[in-house]
Amino acid sequence: MTGINGYPASPSIRAGRSIRLHIATSADRFRLDFYRWGSALKHTGHVEWPGQDAVPGLHDEDWQWPAYDFLVPRDWRSGVYIGVLSTGVCPSQPVMDAREARFLLVVTPAVPSGRKVLYKIPVFTYHAYNTAGGGSLYSASRVTLRRPGGGVGGPVKGLPDPYDTSSPRQTFAHWDAPFISWMEENGIQSDYCTDLDLDEGRLLGDGYRLLASSGHDEYWTAQTRRNVTAFRDTGGNIANFGANTCWWRVRPDEDRSALECGKFPPDAPAGTDPDSSYGCPDHWWESEPENTLLGVSYRNGGGHWDGPRPPLGYTVTDADHWVFSGTGLKTGGTFGQDNALVGYECDGAAYEIDGQRSPQPTGQDGTPKNFKILGIAPLPSDWNFAAREPMPSPRAATLGLYRATGTVFTAATTDWSRLLATDPQVAAITHNVITRLA
Template sequence: MTSINGYPARSGVRAGEVLRLHIATSAPRFRVDFYRWGAAPQHTGHAEWPGRTADPGTFDRDWQWPAYEFSVPPEWRSGVYIAVLSTEPSSCTPPMDSREARILVVVTPAARSDRKILYKIPTFTYHAYNTAGGGSLYSASQVTMQRPGGGVGGPVKGLPDPYDTSSPRQTFAHWDAPFITWMEENGIESDFCTDLDLHEGRHLNDGYRLLMSAGHDEYWSTDTRQTVTAFRDAGGNIANFGANTCWWRVNVAANGAGLSCAKFPPGAPAGADPDSSYGCPDRWWESEPENALLGVSYRNGGGHWEGPRTPLGFTVTDGDHWIFSGTGLKTGDVLGREAALIGYECDGAAYELDAIARPRPTGQDGTPKDFEILGIAQLPSDWNFAAREPAASPRAATFGLYTAAGTVFTAATTDWARLLATDPQVASITRNVITRLS
């Protein structure tokens, strides 16, 4: 049986520059077809090369597979591109998502563009869950990004999503792809980058008004967070259409090829659960709460990982807010309950009720006191909850926004993107946020 797989030297590349791919195959020749993801996959080019074999490596070391260089045309639009590897010609468009023979590439603009939105692809999180080579950041403290997988083309840790079995949760296809499809179908143009780009200080200062992410953007480096915080402090806006965001801190290898994360407190016994432990070195909230940037944290929310969950939606707390314009929602209505909008992981802020029984942040967890809780969903006791500091408020998903120099919005649930195509109210809120903040 003919085999083929590969990975990029780095996931991000500027249009007009050279993309280096590492590919191993038992075939004498192979082909790479590039498709840009959008309203529909668009074929943008191909290359053919002689094949070379190589053995699989381990999860913690560069696989050092044979290298091939492809000159990215300068006219390629910024976007997410899927490189489809094949050993035989095909007359039809292949599926873009696969656990092998696919490589994810993010093309950034050749020069400063006039677009106002920059969309962040969470490659650190993709690789944290990537199990190619027998391990991930859930079984080890260090992984290489020089291996197949990382969004597409590799095996993934995690349980299946009962609400969308077409792809694993921790992949590009699951949340980012439908969000990008919806954007392009609705005429919303953006440029794209990876979190490694932001870690290295690239792109965010090129005139953008809005930084966006969606789904599950869990792993952030210190430099990525500092870059994003500086963007906010200079008046840039942020829209986070996801949850469990900035939960773990990763340290990036000097060459950008690997990640490490210290999840366990010193002396932790074998089999310990870092989510229920304290003193975890690389959990953000214990040293620099992510609430200070995002307004919310997973520690005040929770997760329901296996099987269907009790359908939950956000109870609207201020139907007159601009975010609900055109939705028909009023104070007290519930957004997205029928389709289980809340989950599979969600974020929250510690809160108290004011004189009119509206939730307000206490600020004790680092959430800015002017964070407006616009929707709330108290979580059932059968969900999974992480350790947190003592807090009087129950665990609840809280979506909303605050303004420092720039405005920061959070949807506070990973599954926001799943409802975009089917729930007009979710779509209207998304459009309102993007239009106003960009």
């Protein structure tokens, strides 16, 4: 079979505008089909073009593959679109996740849509784990966005997830796709963006009430964080149904085609684990703790499991809170344990137990003092932990929220979306948070 692969020049495009696609194949002609991901897979169109071949590049350089301009129809609804490349007849229902012949494109609205939810696709994180060209941000300090991969269509660093072997971790299919399917199946109307859109200051001023994300949104630029913080401070709400969020700081280059990240302390020996090290240039927590925005940090949680982990769920600390409405949960009860809800990575806030035997944030790590811990999962001693400042607080995943003009909610575990379709309590909490904050 003739090989084919490709990538967009930019991970997102406004409906009605032209996007440059870069595609390489030795076939004389090829076909590109677009599918929008949602409650059901929707075929939205196709094009056919003459093929041009090219050789792969390196992980840190623009591959400069043959270019094709595609005009995104103005009536395409905002969403995540998978480009399926083929050199023969495209199957009627092709598999969306693959390590080649696929690319991800986020379409943003042509004009403000009036929808109240904006969902963030973490393209920076997907490219950090993308190993196309022989490297990733786990082996190099710079990667290009202009290569196959970045959510779908490229090789990925990491081992399979024993709790969901249908797709690799660090892919769109693994983290975001289940959450988006659940939202749209449940009638939650959302527009979509990438972290590059937020870095450039787009969309957050278009009337959205809630910025939502899920899974593994690990890599943030300083400008993305400033813009999201400003959104909160002007009354915008944030719901983070994931973990290990805003752990590493990245910097885009001038044309927004590559990312840089300084992970290792000066003179670090080979084999150093940056998560467990101090003095890392781009650890957010060492310079500006992510807790001040999100309420939690990976350094008070942990994880990074390659195989099975101790099954943990959340113990409810205040069942009367609106977050738990309709769940049937009681204070002191647990949820999610049977399906290992907590992990593969989780976030937490430094806390202490008050006179009513309830966990309260200490604020020592930057967590707002009004952060309300609604669910807690103390972590066993054999959990994998990251570096943190010395503090007496135990480590625990902490589900909760706080208010600072806007409200910020965190589920504090990467695997939240994995349970949405099968755990009615996880689904009810998610529905409560989105409908209330939107």
